[in-house]
Amino acid sequence: xxxxxxxxxxxxxxxxxxxxxxxxxxxxxxxxxxxxxxxxxxxxxxxxxxxxxxxxxxxxxxxxxxxxxxxxxxxxxxxxxxxxxxxxxxxxxxxxxxxxxxxxxxxxxxxxxxxxxxxxxxxxxxxxxxxxxxxxxxxxxxxxxxxxxxxxxxxxxxxxxxxxxxxxx
Amino acid sequence: xxxxxxxxxxxxxxxxxxxxxxxxxxxxxxxxxxxxxxxxxxxxxxxxxxxxxxxxxxxxxxxxxxxxxxxxxxxxxxxxxxxxxxxxxxxxxxxxxxxxxxxxxxxxxxxxxxxxxxxxxxxxxxxxxxxxxxxxxxxxxxxxxxxxxxxxxxxxxxxxxxxxxxxxxxxxxxxxxxxxxxxxxxxxxxxxxxxxxxxxxxxxxxxxxxxxxxxxxxxxxxxxxxxxxxxxxxxxxxxxxxxxxxxxx
Numbered sequence: 001x002x003x004x005x006x007x008x009x010x011x012x013x014x015x016x017x018x019x020x021x022x023x024x025x026x027x028x029x030x031x032x033x034x035x036x037x038x039x040x041x042x043x044x045x046x047x048x049x050x051x052x053x054x055x056x057x058x059x060x061x062x063x064x065x066x067x068x069x070x071x072x073x074x075x076x077x078x079x080x081x082x083x084x085x086x087x088x089x090x091x092x093x094x095x096x097x098x099x100x101x102x103x104x105x106x107x108x109x110x111x112x113x114x115x116x117x118x119x120x121x122x123x124x125x126x127x128x129x130x131x132x133x134x135x136x137x138x139x140x141x142x143x144x145x146x147x148x149x150x151x152x153x154x155x156x157x158x159x160x161x162x163x164x165x166x167x168x169x
Numbered sequence: 170x171x172x173x174x175x176x177x178x179x180x181x182x183x184x185x186x187x188x189x190x191x192x193x194x195x196x197x198x199x200x201x202x203x204x205x206x207x208x209x210x211x212x213x214x215x216x217x218x219x220x221x222x223x224x225x226x227x228x229x230x231x232x233x234x235x236x237x238x239x240x241x242x243x244x245x246x247x248x249x250x251x252x253x254x255x256x257x258x259x260x261x262x263x264x265x266x267x268x269x270x271x272x273x274x275x276x277x278x279x280x281x282x283x284x285x286x287x288x289x290x291x292x293x294x295x296x297x298x299x300x301x302x303x304x305x306x307x308x309x310x311x312x313x314x315x316x317x318x319x320x321x322x323x324x325x326x327x328x329x330x331x332x333x334x335x336x337x338x339x340x341x342x343x344x345x346x347x348x349x350x351x352x353x354x355x356x357x358x359x360x361x362x363x364x365x366x367x368x369x370x371x372x373x374x375x376x377x378x379x380x381x382x383x384x385x386x387x388x389x390x391x392x393x394x395x396x397x398x399x400x401x402x403x404x405x406x407x408x409x410x411x412x413x414x415x416x417x418x
Contacts, residue, residue, distance in 0.1 A: 006237035013235055018223060031232050038240045103222050105215075120184055121216035122223050127186060142177045149180070149212045156215065 009038060012058055019059060019118055023066050023111065033069070037062040056125060059133035063115060070111075105155035113148035120145060174198055179205070183212045283374050284388040286342055287363035287397030288381045290349045295359050295399075300336035300351065310334045310350065317346055318364065320393045322418040327352055330406050330413070332360060344368050360400040360410060364418075367395050378411075387411040391418055 016037060020030035040061050106114065112134070119125045119133055120141075127145075131138040174182070174195045181187050182195045199206040233239060294300075304310045311324050317339060327333070332352040340347040347365035367374060367390065376389040380402050387407060388397040398414060400407040 006241070009237040013231075013237075017232070017235070022223070031235060034232075034235050035240060038235060038237055039244055042237065042241055042244060103219070106219060106222075117216075117219065118223075121219050127181075127184075142180065145180050146176055149215065152215050153208075153211055 008054060009041065009058075012055055013038075015055070015123060016058060016062055019115075019123065020062060020066070022114060022118055023063070025107070033062060033066055036065050040065070053129055055123070056129035056132045059119060059123070059125070059129075060135060063134055105152050108155055109148060109151055113144060113151060116141065116144050117148050117152070172198065179209055180212070183209060183216060282379060282381070283377065284363065284386055284395065284397035285381075286347065286365070286368075287349075287361075287388065287399055288384055288386050290338075290340055290347070290363055291361045291384060291399035294338050294340075294349050295351060295361055297338070301338050303336040304334055307334055310337060313337055314348065314350070317348060318394065321364070322391065324350075325413045325417040327410060327413065330410055331355060332406075332410070335359070340365075342368075358401065358404065360398060360404070360407070362414060363397045363399065364394045366393065389415055391415070 013034065016034045017030060020033040020037075021027060024030045024033060037058060041058055106117070109117070115134060116130060119130045120127070125133065127138055127141050131141045134141070136144075172194065174191070178187065178191065178195060182192060187195065199209060302310070302313050304313070307324060307326060314321050314324065314337070324334075331354040333354075335351040335353045337348055337350045340349055342365065344366040347363065350362040350364075351359055352362070353359050374388065374390050374395050378385060378387040380386075383402055384399055385402040385404070385407055386397050386399050388395065389411075390396070396414065396418060398407065398411050400410065
């Protein structure tokens, strides 16, 4: 059982924020997500699995929180719809930023593919770590990676030169 | 070992997850298959682009709220608050419960004045002709009492106050047996002595007296029993009788 020290966590903060930002595509909720992750990591430091590296463990906490949050949101939306209020769709990361950085294709990928590409291509996690972080079997990681890259290609080729991103409804 | 790498291996190649032997094999394969090489190169490019684009996001303005030390403090504060509110809740429940209990007790006592059964028994049986025991002899009364109430004391001689025993009646209530002992003076004025085991509302019944209509009840506890002397409210000898009974019983 290893005491999670603050310095290790602090070093992971920016990576967690980046991951959260591209999951939520909203700066403020991204930081809420990171805060919740740090809280959970601190209060459950004994639960880190032996075979999981610290970063895979942290990413897995964050991803789980994100998924749970999404589920809650959907439930809330259903309730709101039931009572006749329709919720304004949350604003995504500024389209301009996305377009500028040539991330149009990436931004359009489904969440799970985005999460995987972030972990593997950007954060440099091994497939095994990514599988732990996303809580899926390694076979799923491989096939999802394959699909994600193919989808990314398709989107990029279909949109060359990248036009201003249209918001997907 | 197969010469044609699998799709997974191509991805592993892009992500540099192959051992050197397989990497060489993939490189050889790609050199011979430009179409596949182009696919792989495109993936690699995408990954590179993504890395480059997102590296900027790592340099966001730090958010002090996220610092572990701060989160730790916040967690501690929240835990303390939770404890505090739990304590407040408990206290509130406790006060409410205690208050409610006391109100219950008070209203129970109000609706069950001490030794109400004694007064009731006197009303019902003081004029009765049929008694379980008719005895003018104090010794017989004492013996009868001893049969039913093992720990009872000695009945005093009330003749000094003009009262002689008339008899007794055995009663019962929720607490078990109770007895009504009747005494009469020369003019036919009757008083009764009631005794029983303590009831649930008056486990430790204080001594006292109260007037209930025409009747006066003087009650006290001694040993295992509660006693009440019920007399007419106008009868001045009540207090003296009460004192005499209290000494020996």
